Amino acid sequence: MPTYREVLQSATERLRASGIESARLDAEVLLCHTLGIDRTELYRRLPESLAVPLDEYWQLVERRARGEPVAYLTGHREFYGLDFIVTPDTLIPRPETEYLVSWAVERLRHRRDRARCVDVGTGCGAIVIAIAATLGPEHPSVLVGCDRSLPALRVARRNRDRLAPGRVHLVCGHLLTWCRGPLHLVVANLPYLRPEQWHPGIAFEPPEALFAADSGFGLYTELLPQVADRLASDGGFIFEIDPAQAERAMSEARQHFPEATLTVLPDLAGLPRYVTVERKTKSRAS
Ligand SMILES: C[S@@+](CC[C@H](N)C(=O)[O-])C[C@H]1O[C@@H](n2cnc3c(N)ncnc32)[C@H](O)[C@@H]1O
Incomplete structure (x- = not known):
């Protein structure tokens, strides 16, 4: 033995x-x-x-x-200190995406209204459920995760019911076409890879969760005007990009948000990874 x-x-x-x-x-x-x-x-x-x-x-x-990734073999992946169910229908959440949660929580934490927040391309629900779990059940914000993949949303529902029961609405739809404003916060980690960025390490993940047309930026090109139409006057928007897209992301964001504060922030490796759009800086006292 x-x-x-x-x-x-x-x-x-x-x-x-x-x-x-x-x-x-x-x-x-x-x-x-x-x-x-x-x-x-x-x-x-x-x-x-x-x-x-x-x-x-x-x-x-x-x-x-x-x-095959360990996360698919065990059916679990830790994200933001929470244990998420993942299946081959969902992307495996990456550590760098945790920053989107911190940024969103920081903006929502002090609000005492029914601030509306949407996570676009929620996958297994990692971002919006982590926001909900961190803010807690009593926080008045209205939190929504949307995805165009029904199989992914079924996984998100299981995670929601385990980790933030009753706190997150899940919607099947294309980007923000299903929704009217005003939105106070939009977070998005949409597919942003180009086909030539394929490598064996991502072979088991759903291609529709990884790749986008137009040099990987096509979905954000479509999303930016939708957010611009719906974002509240004090709203914020954060999206995750491929570092090679930073210049294009800033230029397209500037076209749609000429009056907002735009920032590119680095990930832990120092690579430009997040673009933030702030229509107006929220007063901490409010
Ligand atoms: C990169 S994964 C991110 C998943 C999750 N937010 C995370 O960070 O782990 C992108 C997600 O966007 C979804 N998606 C792709 N195109 C979409 C569209 N047009 N509208 C809504 N969701 C879309 C995919 O199904 C996938 O779940």
């Missing part, structure tokens, strides 16, 4: 041989998932014999070796 340590060693070697950089971590996460234990418990058991059948584990290891 192999020990936990020996099983992990074999799985790590299998994954490493397939070029998986995070081989040891992935082997551990998948074993924890299979056994229904956390990593503290796994480390405690390392010298013990593993007496249960491991067919399911080795199947997961093989799928990981073929490139």
Whole structure:
């Protein structure tokens, strides 16, 4: 009977041989998932014999070796400190997107009205549900996540019901065409990749959640005038971009928001990643 340590060693070697950089971590996460234990418990058991059948584990290891993301194999991904369900119908939320949540929460936290906030292209609901969970159940804001993918919205509904029950409305629609203003906050992490940016690391994620026409900026080109029509006079808008799009994003945003304060902000790697549009700086006292 192999020990936990020996099983992990074999799985790590299998994954490493397939070029998986995070081989040891992935082997551990998948074993924890299979056994229904956390990593503290796994480390405690390392010298013990593993007496249960491991067919399911080795199947997961093989799928990981073929490139399937750990998040799809376990069905979970942590985002903004919350445990989100993810499936191949949804993008796996990325750490850099957490900044959109912080920015939105900072703008909404002090409001005491029914401020209306929409997350465009919500996917598994990560952004809007994290905003809702952070603001708490008593906050008066009206929070909406929209997506044109019904399968993604089904996942978002499960996350909403687990993490922010009753706080987030979910809508199926194209960008903001389904909605009238005024909106006080719009957040968007829409697909922004160009086809040539495809790489094996994203092969299992839905292409319609990753790629957009017109050098990857086509959806934002369509969204910007929609936001301009609907954004309240004290409203804010933040969207995530590919760093190569920063100049174009600023130029198109300037056309639609000539009077607003526009900013490009860097991600943790220092790359221009977020564009913010503020029609008027909200007074903290309000
Ligand atoms: C990059 S994913 C982001 C998902 C999630 N917001 C996140 O940050 O993890 C983009 C999402 O936009 C959705 N989407 C693509 N085109 C859309 C459109 N025209 N209208 C609404 N949603 C769209 C996709 O279905 C996908 O869920």
